[in-house]
Amino acid sequence: MNVWTQPILEISLKNILSNFRKMQKIAKGAEVAAVVKDDAYGLGAAEVAPYLHQKGGCRTFFVAHAAEGAALAPLMPEAEIFVLQGVGADSLPWFKEYPTLIPVINSPQMWSFWQKSGLKKHKAALQVETGLNRLGFRLNEVVALSAKERESFCLLMSHLACADEKGHFLNTQQLENFLALKKQYFPKTKTSLSASDGAFLGGDFLQNLIRPGAALYGINPAPYQKNQMKNVxxxxxxxxxxxxxxxxxxxxxxxxxxxxxxxxxxxxxxxxxxxxxxxxxxxxxxxxxxxxxxxxxxxxxxxxxxxxxxxxxxxxxxxxxxxxxxxxxxxxxxxxxxxxxxxxxxxxxxxxxxxxxxxxxxx
Amino acid sequence: MNVWTQPILEISLKNILSNFRKMQKIAKGAEVAAVVKDDAYGLGAAEVAPYLHQKGGCRTFFVAHAAEGAALAPLMPEAEIFVLQGVGADSLPWFKEYPTLIPVINSPQMWSFWQKSGLKKHKAALQVETGLNRLGFRLNEVVALSAKERESFCLLMSHLACADEKGHFLNTQQLENFLALKKQYFPKTKTSLSASDGAFLGGDFLQNLIRPGAALYGINPAPYQKNQMKNVxxxxxxxxxxxxxxxxxxxxxxxxxxxxxxxxxxxxxxxxxxxxxxxxxxxxxxxxxxxxxxxxxxxxxxxxxxxxxxxxxxxxxxxxxxxxxxxxxxxxxxxxxxxxxxxxxxxxxxxxxxxxxxxxxxx
Missing domain, CATH: 2.40.37.10 (Lyase, Ornithine Decarboxylase; Chain A, domain 1)
Structure with a gap:
């Protein structure tokens, strides 16, 4: 009779890597970043990110908060780590300390704060709103940026609201909004529109870079079909x-x-x-x-x-x-x-x- | 315009201490232990427990798992820390390392394991089942213990199912079961029946020791009346x-x-x-x-x-x-x-x- 008391959580980094490779096939040539925000969805970013960096050759990561990125930056000096919640007075010191952290600028106020921060040579990404009604520049705010400002961003990104529902009208609408913005205001900027579920919509949804999180961790990114990801x-x-x-x-x-x-x-x-x-x-x-x-x-x-x-x-x-x-x-x-x-x-x-x-x- | 990005959680140790003192009044002379399991309900046991130990004079603590207790034992060498999930092969090393950790023995199999563990001089508590139908010795299992075994426990405890509902028939039933067990099999043993909510039922529910957790953290332990605890x-x-x-x-x-x-x-x-x-x-x-x-x-x-x-x-x-x-x-x-x-x-x-x-x- 075996008496024991403590629950056990086993996390397969092997299967997370296999899911990352699966996403590389789905991406059809687009770059695949790894979303490791919220401590890699709780599974331990300090384990998951360096593993994907080392074994999978992943060089681009997304976190939510700068503090999360700061914990990872020293583990992967060559990787770029995008910070989705952006930058503010409470998180600026992390960007000063780690040049590989890149804020995603979500609002004109944040942009203005960042411009005054003195980190002029530091990269920044721009989030634009296309229909989720969450973080991101609205059309009038994009228009208010100068051409030079627009060209300064290393990545133009947006986020889909209903990508897990194939055929949802908002998917087409958001894609059209995104492509129109890109064409008119950011013709030369690298772009990213899709997380795990958007990537499975294929075609123009792939853009230059996809940002899977859920799919890496075995969650079905396309619930309208059998799960193609491995349980981790x-x-x-x-x-x-x-x-x-x-x-x-x-x-x-x-x-x-x-x-x-x-x-x-x-x-x-x-x-x-x-x-x-x-x-x-x-x-x-x-x-x-x-x-x-x-x-x-x-x-x-x-x-x-x-x-x-x-x-x-x-x-x-x-x-x-x-x-x-x-x-x-x-x-x-x-x-x-x-x-x-x-x-x-x-x-x-x-x-x-x-x-x-x-x-x-x-x- | 202040741009900032990170949410803030403020935890008032001051109010937790004030709630602990409130429970000492409710206890009418019974000892008040602090339940700091699950990392003090998430609020940081390494902060909460030593604070109550130092400022509140609390000398008895309850955790769920031995590993939780092992993290606290060195911070409070004089305190006794009861481990509610008890002991097994995976947690025995913690008890060997920290003599102030006391396993709550929940089943005959666990008791047998503990007796073979070689920690003969180490204290142990006994949990008895009185109506919650959760962990604890059932009546026939209590009966099977020898008088010497029964006398060896430093604390006899049970747990109430419906203590947050004043007047629930199970409260009376569990109390009667507990008192009958005590009288017949553990006449000299120190006893504990109630957590936060049970303590508010007063009288015989108080026994020698109460074990508030929720009340310390500001949760209303008596939802049938206005909350007497401070928000923390x-x-x-x-x-x-x-x-x-x-x-x-x-x-x-x-x-x-x-x-x-x-x-x-x-x-x-x-x-x-x-x-x-x-x-x-x-x-x-x-x-x-x-x-x-x-x-x-x-x-x-x-x-x-x-x-x-x-x-x-x-x-x-x-x-x-x-x-x-x-x-x-x-x-x-x-x-x-x-x-x-x-x-x-x-x-x-x-x-x-x-x-x-x-x-x-x-x-």
Whole structure:
């Protein structure tokens, strides 16, 4: 009998690299950058980025905040690291310290701040708004830039709102807006329009550079078809206890589950404190392997901070110390996200931030 | 015009201490331990625990995992740190290294493992199951222990399922089960039954030691009455951009929001990558202060990984660089949790894990 207590998160750098190479095929000659913002969607930018840099030859990275970029710059001195949230008084020191950090300028106020910053030889990128209604220069703001200002940007970029829905009218509309802006105001500037999902739309959506994040981490970037990316995660936790459950007994906080008949209860050492969504209360499931085949045990009662309870009534042979699988090749991130009524992007960025996992990288 | 990019989380250690002292009044003479598991619900156990140890005289702490305890033990050599998930082969080394870590024994298998571990002089606590149907010895397992084994535990504990609902029948039932077990099998053992919410039930629920976590962090431990705890968090983020929004335009991923009339849009630099629940899409809100008075701006469109969009149509004077408040005394954790369809426990443990915040502790 094996008694153990700590959940384990296995992250396959190998499969992240394989997904990066897959995106290079999808890119049909466009450059492929790696989006490693939010600590590589929680999976550890300090592990993921240098691995893609070294093994995949990736030379362009995107982070959200300058502080994230500053942690990576010394690890990859040749790489360019774009900072999507741009620059402000609180983040300027990072750009001064690391010349390979490139702010994405999102507003005229930010542009004005950057111009006064004294970093005149430092590269900057420009974000333009084409229909997402998020960060970026609006048309009138682009028009207000001088030709010299416009030519100073090393990259013109925008971001799509509905790229995961093939055929959505906004995709065409945003592409048209982007191409018109480029033609009239930035004819010679390097361009980037698409993240993972946009890249799968192909053609003009590819531009000079694509910026996959989700696809690298195994999330289906084209949900209208079978996932072409490899799963990169395995999340498992110990079965800490097994007990009889009598008909009529309640399970968990708020007594939200009542046993319909005599059965068998398992307590697994993982909870929302580890990033498992509490929305999986009475809805999620875990798996126990038998001869390599997964057997499902539903989560019963509410997800606690450190534990979940599962129904083992169907399996008399499952014992304390066995491994409960929560995410695996046979039940990837997207499946758990669906059950938790969210998207895999949110789920992985949340799970990955848990510092209590015994974390293992597969190279 | 102030341009800045990084969200800020302020954590008031002062108010956590004040909440600890409040719990000492509620405890009516019972000892008050501090639950600092899950990195003090995300707020930084390495900050919170030593502060309560030094300023509050707290000498007993609870963590979930041994590794969490091992990080705290050297900071507070005189404190006892109980480990709720207990001990297993993966966590035994921590107990060997730190004699002040005390495993909570949750199952006969764990007890057997611990007895074979060679740490014979090391203290251990016993968890008994009284109605939550989570971790702990069941009655037949308690009966199977010898008198000598039972007397060896330094603390007998259990955990309530519905303590936040005053008058719930399970509270009485669990208390009766606990008192019966104590009387028959552990007459001389120190006892603990209640966390924050149980402590507010008073009387026999207090036993020798209460274990508040949530209450320390400002969560209402007695939701049937006005919150008696002080808010400990202030979460704020920069307004990164302001733009016109035209009638009929869409906002955000999936185009889930369409402007009903011409208006004004704000983009705030915080998202689910920072731990803000995506469930707040088209539902949450932020606040901008005017003469110290909060003015509400609703979140429109989906919460993104690094940004949210808010409706500024009602406020022509709000400009780039202003501070958007997401959690504050006037809108505490419990309020945001309600809007996000979850509990403040999950929300804070998630927000707190974000490493991108500019994090400030108020002493």
């Amino acid at each position: 995660l395995c999340l498992k936790a110990p079965l800490l206890q097994v007990a009889d459950l009598k008909k009529g007994e309640y399970v968990g906080y708020g007594a939200t589950y009542q046993a319909p008949k005599n059965g068998r209860l398992g307590i697994v050492s993982i909870g929302y404190g580890d990033g498992l969504p509490r929305a999986l209360s009475n809805k999620g499931k875990v798996f126990f392997l038998k001869n390599g085949k997964p057997r499902v045990a539903p989560i019963i009662g509410r997800v606690c901070m450190d534990n979940i309870m599962v129904d083992l009534s169907a399996f008399k042979d499952i014992e304390v110390g066995e491994t409960a699988y929560l995410i695996a090749d046979f039940y990837p991130l997207d499946d758990m996200a669906l059950a938790a009524d969210t998207i895999a992007y949110e789920l992985v960025s949340r799970l990955g931030k848990n510092r209590r996992f015994n974390r293992k990288y597969i190279r | 968090l202030c979460l704020k983020a920069p307004l990164l951009q302001v733009a016109d929004l035209k009638k009929g335009e869409y906002v955000g991923y999936g185009a889930t929001y369409q402007a009903p009339k011409n208006g004004r849009l704000g983009i705030v630099s915080i998202g689910y990558g920072d731990g803000l629940p995506r469930a707040l899409s088209n539902k949450g809100k932020v606040f901008f202060l005017k003469n110290g008075k909060p003015r509400v701006a609703p979140i429109i469109g989906r919460v993104c990984m690094d940004n949210i969009m808010v409706d500024l149509s009602a406020f022509k004077d709000i400009e780039v660089g202003e501070t958007a408040y997401l959690i504050a005394d006037f809108y505490p954790l419990d309020d945001m949790a309600l809007a996000a369809d979850t509990i403040a426990y999950e929300l804070v443990s998630r927000l707190g894990k974000n490493r991108r915040f500019n994090r400030k502790y108020i002493r």
